[in-house]
Amino acid sequence: MVTMTQSETQSGVQLVPINSVRYGKKGDVVLMMHGWGVNLDSMRILGELLGKWNQVIIVDMPGFGKSPKPDADWDTIQYAERMAKYIDEENISPAHIVGHSFGGRVAIRLASRFPEKVKSVVLINGAGLQRKMTGKRKFKSLRTKFLSKSCKALDSMFGTKTYQNWYTPRFASADYLNAGPMRNIMVKSVTEDVTPDALKVTAPTFLLWGEKDDETPVEFGERFHSLIKNSQLIVMPGKDHFPFMDEGAHVCASYILKFFRSLDPTASNAGAGEGVK
Amino acid sequence: MQNGDRTRKTIAVMFGGRSVEHEISIITGLQLIKAMDVVKYNPMPVYIAPSGKWYAGNALLNRDFYKRMPASLTEVDEVTLLPQPDVGGLTVLRPGQGSDFSLETGTDRRILPVDVFFVSFHGTFGEDGCIQGVLEMAEVPYTGCGVLSAAVGMSKYHCKKLLESHGIPVLPGVVVNRESIEVNLGNNLTQVREEIMSSPGLEKFPLFVKPVNLGSSIGISKAKDKAGLDAALMQVFKYDYSAIVEPCLDNKMEINVSVLDDTEPIASVLEIPVSSTGDELTYEDKYMRGGGSKKGAPQSQGMAGLTRVIDPQDMNQEMKDAAQDYARRAFKALGCAGVARIDFMVDLNDNQLYFNEINTLPGSLAFYLWMNSHPPIFYTDMLTHIIERAELRSHRRSSLSREIGFKALFK
Numbered sequence: 119m120v121t122m123t124q125s126e127t128q129s130g131v132q133l134v135p136i137n138s139v140r141y142g143k144k145g146d147v148v149l150m151m152h153g154w155g156v157n158l159d160s161m162r163i164l165g166e167l168l169g170k171w172n173q174v175i176i177v178d179m180p181g182f183g184k185s186p187k188p189d190a191d192w193d194t195i196q197y198a199e200r201m202a203k204y205i206d207e208e209n210i211s212p213a214h215i216v217g218h219s220f221g222g223r224v225a226i227r228l229a230s231r232f233p234e235k236v237k238s239v240v241l242i243n244g245a246g247l248q249r250k251m252t253g254k255r256k257f258k259s260l261r262t263k264f265l266s267k268s269c270k271a272l273d274s275m276f277g278t279k280t281y282q283n284w285y286t287p288r289f290a291s292a293d294y295l296n297a298g299p300m301r302n303i304m305v306k307s308v309t310e311d312v313t314p315d316a317l318k319v320t321a322p323t324f325l326l327w328g329e330k331d332d333e334t335p336v337e338f339g340e341r342f343h344s345l346i347k348n349s350q351l352i353v354m355p356g357k358d359h360f361p362f363m364d365e366g367a368h369v370c371a372s373y374i375l376k377f378f379r380s381l382d383p384t385a386s387n388a389g390a391g392e393g394v395k
Numbered sequence: 396m397q398n399g400d401r402t403r404k405t406i407a408v409m410f411g412g413r414s415v416e417h418e419i420s421i422i423t424g425l426q427l428i429k430a431m432d433v434v435k436y437n438p439m440p441v442y443i444a445p446s447g448k449w450y451a452g453n454a455l456l457n458r459d460f461y462k463r464m465p466a467s468l469t470e471v472d473e474v475t476l477l478p479q480p481d482v483g484g485l486t487v488l489r490p491g492q493g494s495d496f497s498l499e500t501g502t503d504r505r506i507l508p509v510d511v512f513f514v515s516f517h518g519t520f521g522e523d524g525c526i527q528g529v530l531e532m533a534e535v536p537y538t539g540c541g542v543l544s545a546a547v548g549m550s551k552y553h554c555k556k557l558l559e560s561h562g563i564p565v566l567p568g569v570v571v572n573r574e575s576i577e578v579n580l581g582n583n584l585t586q587v588r589e590e591i592m593s594s595p596g597l598e599k600f601p602l603f604v605k606p607v608n609l610g611s612s613i614g615i616s617k618a619k620d621k622a623g624l625d626a627a628l629m630q631v632f633k634y635d636y637s638a639i640v641e642p643c644l645d646n647k648m649e650i651n652v653s654v655l656d657d658t659e660p661i662a663s664v665l666e667i668p669v670s671s672t673g674d675e676l677t678y679e680d681k682y683m684r685g686g687g688s689k690k691g692a693p694q695s696q697g698m699a700g701l702t703r704v705i706d707p708q709d710m711n712q713e714m715k716d717a718a719q720d721y722a723r724r725a726f727k728a729l730g731c732a733g734v735a736r737i738d739f740m741v742d743l744n745d746n747q748l749y750f751n752e753i754n755t756l757p758g759s760l761a762f763y764l765w766m767n768s769h770p771p772i773f774y775t776d777m778l779t780h781i782i783e784r785a786e787l788r789s790h791r792r793s794s795l796s797r798e799i800g801f802k803a804l805f806k
Contacts (some may be wrong), residue, residue, distance in 0.1 A: 167773060168769075169586075170766070170771040353434070353436060354433050354434055355433050357433060363429075364426075365427070365429035365762075366430070368429060368430040368773040368774040369432060369433065369775045370767075371773055371775075372775040372776055373434075375773075
């Protein structure tokens, strides 16, 4: 039984309603997309600060916060298609795109596939690349894969539930365990590699990275920097995967505004992040 | 700890201290470390425990550390600042567990290098010129007020007298010292009370009794009658040697403005702090609201968590301009540096504005006012500015001549 509650775009992506919050009334439009397992609340402080100089829209990504889950298990290309449509609906093209972690994956997809809708890209500890395998990591990964296959084989032969009861709680990530109905989307997204899309991004791109991050390490930032032609990377020592938490938002906002200002020195952003003169 | 990191300047952020505002200072210190430009600076937390001992180490960044005291203190280096020039940083007295330091490895390894000291204490020993004196002796760059402006700013009475002489309106006030009521209690208290009530402007109740040298509304009470005044005096001397008695306006409003140090100091937007009781702001209003103790509730945000109206749109422009002008003039008259918050009282009966007090190290450094000012200034940029001003002052100071050689001794 498939009942389509929302209409579809020509490309076929479901027009899931998007919940959002807004800050600021003047300046360029900044569209902010949060990471996995959180919602727009995680970016409110940063949004409020950027809103002092810009029109900020923070969205709940479909399936998070107050935006409903899409009927199908989307990949990040479909997420990007929905966000491209949202940019048209809101008449905010071209917008600065700020993406954190999972939101960064979508930002790269969006910027490479809909370049005319994207004024610039800001990735904060963005995801979307596959980790480089060191010897130790390779061994661990092979072992985990072997165990996973063995459990599944065992279960199908004897009707047991070793995969669910033994393997999952031991080897699955916290995000996977907490994903609930979003689990298939999560599996799709983490196995993706946005490298080919990153190579196609032409918009000026700012890579802002908390250094103490195991999920999306600085090495990802460095790789994005080499993949994206028009990019710059700033690493923030001592900051983690959520560098914009609490007063850390002021550090991120200060650097992001300096970046916006560098794109268009004559615009209303001029003077932002300069501090006192 | 990134001791080897010399591409960034190391900023020793000093907080805690021997003051009733100890924990508020911890909040201010940890907040500003989070907001500091870590690309440019390497913030090093330096904690002065209630015992007066100094500690340094990254374990101080977690609020949990303070819950686990005193056991947790062994995890960080015990340090001090020697009051002599050219040491180059903090001296390690006793290395913490797992510290890079070992007392056996020779003297040069015992220094934690520091480029600038960021003072983030509130109240006694930290906001009153004491720590500033130590930093002066050590001849190191430090943020905020110097000895004199910090000391005068801390005394509600001296501050009032000095600003009055600069043409800034203040409410009348008299100072009562603890000694004056200590001997032969009963008689003297009556005499003191009569002296107070014969001073111009203090003839009728209610009256405010405040510690001369404290902030954060600690020790303040309102006396409604003679017995109330006696009780208020007894109460206030628990916290301070001297008290100031001021009239209590029956129909009033508080206004705060922040001023930031620059070649020509600049003023922030105004705020009207809102009390939960419709009365004077209490310590709880300032620091406990937003619920630190409730499970799952956000952590106390210090002064940044207070309910307030920032940049009130319905206030008349004349009043706003006057407050900002007086605030800038007060900052200059006292010779302040860094960032201050100046609190005014408006008598709503005649719309007269009075200087009330200055905080030369305001809670949360009043960043919530600057991020809403015109133009907005983010906390990060404000901190960078304060650090750069400290370096400039230190540079100027070091160019002063301190020696003229021996002449008189060998004449």
